[in-house]
Amino acid sequence: MSQPHKFKFGITGCCNNCLKAEENDLGIKGGVKPSWDKKVCTFCGLCQIVCPGKAITVNKADKTLNFSMEKCIYCGKCLKVCPTSAWSGEHGFIVSFGGLYGNRITIGKRLLPLIFSTDVLYKVIDVTLAFFEKNAKKGERFANTLDRVGWQLLEKELKEVL
Ligand code: SF4
Ligand code: SF4
Known part of the structure; x- marks a missing residue:
């Protein structure tokens, strides 16, 4: 060619x-395309702090976590920081x-x-x-x-x- x-x-x-x-x-x-497992999340908020895309919002009081795939830049930082392995991901x-x-x-x-x-x-x-x-x-x-x-x-x- x-x-x-x-x-x-x-x-x-x-x-x-x-x-x-x-x-x-x-x-x-x-x-990395992340996915979240509510069952093992302790809502510590660490993933929200490290997320450069501001794709994660954790409410400790309500024990809720919102994730926006549109804002995610696939960096995988949430997987690395989570102490309970609540985030997993597919590499691409x-x-x-x-x-x-x-x-x-x-x-x-x-x-x-x-x-x-x-x-x-x-x-x-x-x-x-x-x-x-x-x-x-x-x-x-x-x-x-x-x-x-x-x-x-x-x-x-x-x-x-x-
Ligand atoms: S870092 Fe892990 S345990 Fe903490 S809020 Fe995020 S998903 Fe939940
Ligand atoms: S992969 Fe990166 S941008 Fe996407 S949710 Fe996790 S920390 Fe945020």
């Missing part, structure tokens, strides 16, 4: 994101598209939910590279291709492999 221009991958194991995955044409970060890949670092800096967009299977991840990579080869002008970076032809075209092709 010959590509119209360079295409950078940024792959990092967790949401600490030392590598700045989203500033690459295709970024991959490890993430957070993928971003069209990032750039250089003269123009853009943060890649997340067009897909968390991916749990490596086979699906490989298909997503194949579709993305084929899209770039098919649509990019010679010497054009991926973000500029997507701005020109429309991000929704890539999104549509990606969703077909999920």
